[in-house]
Amino acid sequence: MAAQKNKALITAGVALIVIGAGWMFAKHQATAIAKDRIDGFLIRNNLTAQVSYQDLSASPFGSATLSGVKLASSSGSAVSIGSLEISDVEMKGDQLRAVRISAEKAEVPLLAMARQQRNPDKVLREAIGLGYTSLTGSVDASLRYDEQKAAIAFETSGDIRDLGTWRAKLRVTNLDAATINTLYAQSNNAAQLGGLALLGVMGQAGEALTRLSLAEADVAIDNSGLFKRANEITDHDMPSEGAAEVASAFDERELVRAGMAPSEAAITRNTVDNWLRKGGSLRVASNLGQPLPLFRGGNIFAPSFDSLPGFLVATKSRISN
């Protein structure tokens, strides 16, 4: 019994060592392959001067993590990313069908960028005035094309320190594989040939694009940090007499004209205005039973909505704080 027990233990130990070694070997191989691909991509696209990283590790399951990533601009300032993970990669031939990119400890040096510009734009000045000398946080984005369902989904989320968070999901259907192939084939040519070729791509895929339908749109924003800063650092030269007037995002009558019930329109407008005035969280989520064609009757000149109220009504969106 004791001998059998020892044999089982040894067998298990050997198996563990073999598995561990196999994992290490596979990971090493995966890292080497990922490094080749990434370095090759940077060299082929002349990005070696702009993009650099300190380390790379990859898993046999398809994810790769770059650490110490620097994205340098022509002016010299550099966006740094502590950890950039590329995962859930799915390819069909040379076509990318799914990918997820997550950036952790990303830092955008706004002040350094502004100092390198002769006339920094208004948004940059405003951000620096609010104390955002650099933006730090995490960003996540994923894209997945489902050939069976002819649907493409895009999701993103992020958290910027002292500024806010966001989460968004967009799903579009009626995008068949043939259209994807056309877009891929022609976009490669367009990249080489320039703007006119891009118009050609749009022309060839145009008909297919008019058949696209919106299946889901869900956007949530929380700008509490930004409003806290704005309250701390005023942009007024004198104290104002009362609460600052904030223009409404839209007239609730537009919602009613677009088909929304007056009571619901009033609630929607108040919710948006309240958010514009005080900040905080705001979620706009579609509530579609069936996918909504983006263009009526396949006519590219007849979009299903051409304004925010039109979008809210057409997608039966719910707005909440």
Added chain:
Amino acid sequence: MIQRIVFAGVLALATVPAYANDTVLATSKSHKLQVFADGGATWCAPTLRLRMVLEADSPDAGNPGAQLELMNRLKTPITSDCKAASAAELTVIEQGRSTGIYKAAAAAGWVFAAAPAASVPQPVVTQAPTPSAPQGPASPPPVVQAPQPAMPAAPQAAELDYFEALARVLRDNPALAQDDSTIRLWASHRYEREYSQLQHQEFKLQPVLQRARADFADYLARPRGNVVTIATRAYFRTYDFNARRFPIDDLGTQVSYQKPCCVSVKVPTNFVVKLQDLDAVTGLPMDPAEAQALAERRTRYGSINRTIYLALTVRLEAGGFKGDGWGSSTILGTVEGVTFYPDDRLLEPILTIGAEEFARWRANRAAELAEAARLAEQREAEQHRQRWLAQREQNIRALSGAPSSVRLANYISDGDLSLYTRLSDLRSARAAALMSGKPVPVAMLVQSDGAGRSKVASKWPGKLELTVADPLPELAASQWYLVRGLLSVPEAEGLPPAQLTAQAIHICAQPKCADVADPAVIIDRKLAGGR
């Protein structure tokens, strides 16, 4: 008395008096020149003072060799007409300028030779003024009477010229001193006639160059101090009976010395001395009687020759000449004294101002300038006040339609009225300070959130700390202030408060400083000088 001479086969006889007090010793139509003897009726003296005046188109102009040849033919008229003469000094005048001084002695057979120190070109003075009074005839320059024994002696420091300046540069560069181009330059200056004749005959030129190389080494080896004499020309204006002096036109700020023509060289071709305290020389002080005598001595045909020459005693800065890379070298010099001379021979001083007296001149000039600046400022302030007074009602009306922010900014600003200025907002000011990386000027409304002098927090605009230094008043709690100062933002993690250091502050009597938002109050404050 009219003197006559014959320049063997060359000069024609002439008996034409040039001026009442001058004697024509010789004249030549073919050479287009005349030789004058100074001194009028008493021209014949142990030492003759002669001037060879060449017309502009004289074939001998610019040719010292030919001029020297003609000078050496003056032996006959000198010995026949003035047996008392034992020496002569002759100045060559070309286009109204002295181009060379030559000396001869009876003992040496009346052979003229160049006096080297005087044969270099005169310095060019920048911003040289034009004479304010009518001048005498273009040539020759007027005669100066006998020396005045009571006058102090001329300064002992070496007179600066192109070669004196060059010697100071070559002192530290022996290789350049021995360069062939440098030696040729020296030879063309030292042995002008020979060099000019032999410069294209390489074999005959060699002995001249060897001689030049040897005596240029001697010339460079002479001891040279930092104190030099700089000769320059000046014009005196009408006598000022109150100040008891002849005022002198502006002498400029620098003198320059150019390389003589026509040798290509590697050494600097231009030396500039920037002169400090030259503006202290504003006049030639003199008693009225003495001044009158001077003026009379210099009067010809009813006009006073107002050109005089100055020998400035200048201390050069220790660092030496500094090249600009374009062939010019500059040095800074401080004027420490001045001697006035009647002519460019710099032999018979009119007046010498030594270092001690010159220091008083310098102090007087500084006081004059300070007083002039004060008066100008006073005048400008009064003009400004008058302008404000004339526009008071109009400005009040214009300011009445402006927002409070514009009014308060005008109250605290020290500039003129502007309808485009506003109080600064904290966000924009922070952005400007952070982007520039240095404090930015602001005018802000501030309500304190504490008391004291240093880093007092604010209720308005918040995230701002105010610091006031003496003699500005200490801050009281919850008090409204209108502040002009410099705002900076520490570059630190988080959101550090901006720092405002006050340069001017107004303690407001009403919340938000409504008490000084009245347009009439603002305009009257500016009118009272608080602009």
